[in-house]
Amino acid sequence: MLFDVERVRKDFPILNQRVHGNPLVYLDNAATSQKPRVVLEAMKRYYETVNSNVHRGVHYLSEQATADYEHARTKVQRFINAPHVHEVVFVRGTTEGINLVAQSYGRKNVEKGDEVLISGLEHHSNIVPWQILCDEKGARLRIVPINDSGEIVLEEYEKLLNNKTKIVSLGHVSNALGTVNPIKRMIATAHRFGIPVLIDGAQGVPHMKVDVQDLNADFYVFSGHKMFGPTGIGILYGKTEFLDAMPPFQGGGDMIKSVTFEKTVYNDLPYKFEAGTPNIEGAIGMGAAIDYLHEFDWNSVSAYEADLLSYATDSVSVVKKLRLVGTAAEKAGVLSFVIDGVHPHDVGTILDREGIAIRTGHHCAQPVMQRFGVPATARASFAFYNMKSEVDTLVKALYKVNEVFG
Amino acid sequence: MSELRALYQEVILDHNKHPNNFRKIENADREAEGYNPFCGDHYTLFLKLNEEVIEDISFIGSGCAISKASASVMTTVLKGKTKEEAGRLFETFHTLVTGHLNGSMDELGKLAVFSGVSEFPARVKCATLAWHTMQNALKSKEAKTTVTTE
Structure with a gap:
């Protein structure tokens, strides 16, 4: 069964909104994921009928x-x-x-x-x-x-x-x-x-x-x-x-x-x-x-996520001065990176204005940052409701980072 | 993009790339560490005092463009000022970056380039880190101090 991302996205009400005038691109799933309507309804039903x-x-x-x-x-x-x-x-x-x-x-x-x-x-x-x-x-x-x-x-x-x-x-x-x-x-x-x-x-x-x-x-x-x-x-x-x-x-x-x-x-x-x-x-x-x-066939979810991550990895690698941190053979859901000469927080602010939510900082893993000799990274993290078009938006915004910082 | 341009003005980007007073002062009277654990901005500030006057001021460390440019501009502006003037400038600067400045920007001078920060509440701490560190260094009786924001 093919994974239908458009259909899945309809289950997550929060995804359908604009941030700073742009469609929200939520790439901070490793911090917390969004909740499908059925979860919100179950909790509401509990308080309305069972509490x-x-x-x-x-x-x-x-x-x-x-x-x-x-x-x-x-x-x-x-x-x-x-x-x-x-x-x-x-x-x-x-x-x-x-x-x-x-x-x-x-x-x-x-x-x-x-x-x-x-x-x-x-x-x-x-x-x-x-x-x-x-x-x-x-x-x-x-x-x-x-x-x-x-x-x-x-x-x-x-x-x-x-x-x-x-x-x-x-x-x-x-x-x-x-x-x-x-x-x-x-x-x-x-x-x-x-x-x-x-x-x-x-x-x-x-x-x-x-x-x-x-x-x-x-x-x-x-x-x-x-x-x-x-x-x-x-x-x-x-x-x-x-x-x-x-x-x-x-x-x-x-x-x-x-x-x-x-x-x-x-x-x-x-x-x-x-x-x-x-x-x-x-x-x-x-x-x-x-x-x-x-409800999902996890083989198709895993295949979808692996394809998305590999597309994202390839896409960001063309951004000038960008270096991936963490290139393990087996990876899931996370792209951590730095752009030479630009602090991750500045990357985060510029992306935010494009409607893109990523995490910047040490990700509560300071020893990992120390191991790679960086104070912080920018991290895009994916869930199965993310799309390749959102990766494209991310890449465009990263070009903008380099444009602002020359 | 215009709000972004207002935040990342050329002056700020220049200070970020080529900060002023980016050095240690040997035999400084005050040495203060400023650290923001949320984003990892980390600076050490050095002060040489002559009674009430800041004779020399410098910094080293690393962080985002806003925090570094702010430290650079701050050290440029504060050299030769009295402790009291430094405190007053910090107050004015704080009202500027938090969007509470009433009245004219005249007395801000070079600090006015940080007016764009007020549109980015998450970045206020970046802009004020060096200032908090300076304030702490001046108020403290200890030669070495540490400030942690967040």
Whole structure:
């Protein structure tokens, strides 16, 4: 089935508008994606017809809200092919998911002298939680280097794994460069050493079908808002054996079975990790986004996106003084670049006036910027609703940048 | 394009390419770091003071065209001014780039080229980074200071 981008764009009301007098060209999808109408409607419907707290009341609305919330969890389970629904924990987003594992699994299992292994490609949210843990424990954060194309150096990865390594935490797809990491292989390697692996899938799920069993990931974390769902909701998937053995992350209502001043008995999975009233409409919105994604044939989506990225890569390469940052063989959705003599922020301002939204800056990945010796880059990031004609608009605007800056 | 041209005036682009006072001052009385973590603009400002008068002022570092040109023009304008005059100029400059300037542009002189910034609210911090750094350096009792915007 051929992918019909024109039809898809009609599902996203926000795309049909003008910015500074020009049609909006939204190329900041790695920051957050836009939401299809079905997601917005699901959340509106929830507030208009069901709104109530979950897991509490015996009244009709509460039962309804609980059913919808839990139904969303089942959708997520199927979406990533998790073996059990109790392995799907609702969190605020990828950042909270990683912090949860660092604070709960990490604090329990990482001791002085131990090591936590991440890569040089990581987003700050997959660096700082581990730094906090390592500082507290007197453990060592070790970094797998990346090469000049922005790929993890696998030989170095293998060398860094040892019996002191307590957990490996890797991005599925780099938000700054778009590199798709060979995580299935890297997980298998870590497992040979008996080391569990967390995958930051924030940039993975919007671009590819993820199967946590096929990957054999011990933890897989992602956000709703980067996969066409709402902000403030995300998923921590964890294997039962790990989640069961982990202490709670936050205390409060819903995460307990019984409370006395002497002792509290914690709730079963996944509720042990869901203290307080959750983001109910967020979960429902995320469920609606998953339903929406199910309508697509992912082979044709992937082919469309790969073709778009390759067209964009070729198109921008003719712009004078432009240099791509991140040229990995396997990439998804991201074009990071610099123009010699022009700061990315100036590029961003000029593009904005043409109606083009891109991200400029360090993309919450300062170590990646340092690795490539640039303070910042301009980043165009794509979703399946972007078109080749938008790439053409981008290229024209980049010519304008060179025109302004001579 | 006209708003863009108003922002990126030739004067600003020239200052960006060939900034004035782009050097270190050895034995500076004040050295201040200005950093905008949002966009990575990062400058160090050097001041040589003679009592109340700014005898010499210079900067090094990197950032976008607006922040660099602003630092260049600022150092050009402030040389020989008193601390108090510098403070007043910053106030006027701030009202200019935020679009709140009432009255004439006369006293702005060379700073007037930054009038286009007010149409680009996201870039106000770029234009004022060097000024905040200068202000911080002058007010502080320490020889070395750091300013972080954002």
